[in-house]
Amino acid sequence: MDTQSIVILDFGSQYTQLIARRIREQNVFSVVLPCTAKLDEIQKYNPAAIILSGGPSSVYDADAPPADPQVLHQGLPVLGICYGLHWMTHNLGGNVRPGAKREYGHAEVEIVKDSPLFAHLTGPLQVWMSHGDEADKLPDGFTLFAQSPNALAGMHNLEKNWYAIQFHPEVHHTRQGTEILRNFLFEIVKIKPNWTPARFIDETVESIRKQVGDGHVICGLSGGVDSSVAATLVHRAIGKQLTCIFVNNGVLRMNEFESVQTNLRDKLGLNIVGVDATDRFLGKLAGVTEPEKKRKIIGNEFIAVFEEEAHRIEQESGKVDWLVQGTLYPDVIESQSVRGPSQVIKSHHNVGGLPEKMKLKLIEPLRDLFKDEVRRIGRDLGMPEDVLNRQPFPGPGLAVRILGEVTADRVALLQKADHIVVSEIKRAGLYNKIWQSFAVLLPVMSVGVMGDQRTYAYTCAIRSVHSEDGMTADWVPLPYDVLKAMSNRIVNEVKGINRVVYDITSKPPGTIEWE
Structure with a gap:
């Protein structure tokens, strides 16, 4: 360099x-x-x-x-x-x-x-x-x-x-x-303080142009900050040579498959292809409860979808050699033993979860950056704040927020509960003040009573944390009225959940996601 x-x-x-x-x-x-x-x-x-x-x-x-x-x-x-x-x-x-x-x-x-x-x-x-x-x-x-x-x-x-x-x-x-x-x-x-977002953008754009030449590139787009900034950066470098692929893996948030495509096409001018692979992913996840296995399955299946789409694009635009991912430094640190004798914490689907053999070569322009640095790069690229300020969402999606087996019914329950949590956080004016806030579906059934009738339904956990870069985190003492509104809405509006608990664990000893 x-x-x-x-x-x-x-x-x-x-x-x-x-x-x-x-x-x-x-x-x-x-x-x-x-x-x-x-x-x-x-x-x-x-x-x-x-x-x-x-x-x-x-x-x-x-x-x-x-x-x-x-x-x-x-x-x-x-x-x-x-x-x-x-x-x-x-x-x-x-x-x-x-x-x-x-x-x-x-x-x-x-x-x-x-x-x-x-x-x-x-x-x-x-x-x-x-x-x-x-x-x-x-x-x-x-x-x-x-x-x-x-x-x-x-x-x-x-x-x-x-x-x-x-x-x-x-x-x-x-x-x-x-x-x-x-x-x-x-x-x-006596080093010069010249590592700035503008310089990073210029050097990265030049490097990508040299790397890609006249080839075609696909980008695994999730709608989150990381992949959106990575796509925008690569788009600046090679323009129409980039095709973004947004995969519905069956574990997205409510209505996200349609809304993300519309938002990023309109605001960033990206060429986006949507692929609904819900049945495919949920089929692979059927019966799987071990967290690392879930991550590996999702990572492998993403690559399989991308390679199939690359083959389809090749019929129209020429050979596709490259896959862009929004991998960040914390992903790398937690997925590989970068720290010498330290242990791997978990496999991220886009790092440790990748298959050993891939037809596509990776472009990861944000691999050495922390989340706040990525947002600064996005601002220098002129990206809108509502895209840059989205709270982090895990690559494996709701699969790592559903403890136990991932099924279509459980996904639907969590989508509704999570939508309520996020909407109440936004209603309270807290969305941009909190690193992450979301719901988790626990494999715990408990007895409740509604309308004088006995219920036996799932437990939902709410998680809200402050963090600087995702490496460490403190739980947020949400106002009681916000927690009350979330709990009331979830048990009343989500049939199948009758109990809500709040996670007050920091990282460490916990991780931000439950799996």
């Missing part, structure tokens, strides 16, 4: 994605790679510097996450954070040992010597610690410049441009963390 970037090597920290976000907020491109990344993979991103993340391991353990020590010797500035400090110390001849006292949470750090990393800052610094080990012997050439009550908190080798800190500047609890990262970027690395 032409744009310089900050490469973050991930040793499994829960905060690694925050490092990437804080850097991108400074209009500098950053990318997270597993700590096991090879040097040639790192070089593909034209790094201006390398950051070593935190992690849960001890560097002296036999199963400590590995990384190539040569990343320190590429002539680039390096910043180690928490475990990153330990890894640098261990690999450069210092010593790391279990700390006499574990530091976790708020702490004060004293600045004991000037350092470019703390330029313009005065101590003591209010920081966030999360470590049980400490560096008790510095590597040759390093000087201590910060100290906590219990351990070394900062060291540098000015000749090599190597820096390391024991605390986490990326979290909000470290009050001057942004200033520390800015010092690293602009005082030490």
Whole structure:
């Protein structure tokens, strides 16, 4: 790539994605790679510097996450954070040992010597610690410049441009963390803050034109923000060479198959082909209850439909080689072990759910972006706000909001309940203030009473969360009158549901979707 970037090597920290976000907020491109990344993979991103993340391991353990020590010797500035400090110390001849006292949470750090990393800052610094080990012997050439009550908190080798800190500047609890990262970027690395939406659009459009040539491209359009922005971006690059395919997989929201096509044709000028594959998808999902299997089935079936449509288009317009998807960075992170030793959380239908063999090659122009960045790109593309502000909707649709088997009857129940939830959120003026709000159909039957008669029907859960990028989320304390309106309407208007509950679980430990 032409744009310089900050490469973050991930040793499994829960905060690694925050490092990437804080850097991108400074209009500098950053990318997270597993700590096991090879040097040639790192070089593909034209790094201006390398950051070593935190992690849960001890560097002296036999199963400590590995990384190539040569990343320190590429002539680039390096910043180690928490475990990153330990890894640098261990690999450069210092010593790391279990700390006499574990530091976790708020702490004060004293600045004991000037350092470019703390330029313009005065101590003591209010920081966030999360470590049980400490560096008790510095590597040759390093000087201590910060100290906590219990351990070394900062060291540098000015000749090599190597820096390391024991605390986490990326979290909000470290009050001057942004200033520390800015010092690293602009005082030490001297990188230019030129990663902007306009530049991203120009570079991506040029790249897509070169990639596609005079070939034909199809786009899997869902109507959500991600696929709509991806389609608009590719349309800007190749125009009529793009055909968007909107598939009714039988688990869309109420009336969405018709409304999305009309909306995006009228507002974005896209060439859209609608394919009703309801029976096909529901047939494949019959009897399936395991969440990962649902996702895999839907991912495979989407590709099969796209390939069939590509074959049909080929009869009219020439060979189709490419499939556009609105894959985002959180999809990639959660579907693949991008974070070195960390675990896969779930397979997203458009990443981990894809079949191993595909006839179509993928174009994923948003693959390195977070949701808020995608919305900024969409605004620079001139897309309407009502398209950009749509709350996220999962690619597998209502299938991952129906716990247990997905049937046409259960889909119809959830469509009605979900429509009520969203309409009441909009009525209360909360739709654009909440990341996501929706209904979930539980495989729980309970006894109720309506009109003096006994009922035995399903339970519906309501889920509403605040989030910055979908990686973490907090449940929303919806006003009681809004919850009351939702509950009353659902049990009165949706025959088959007689009980409504509210999900007050954050992410982590839960995920936003139930499956």
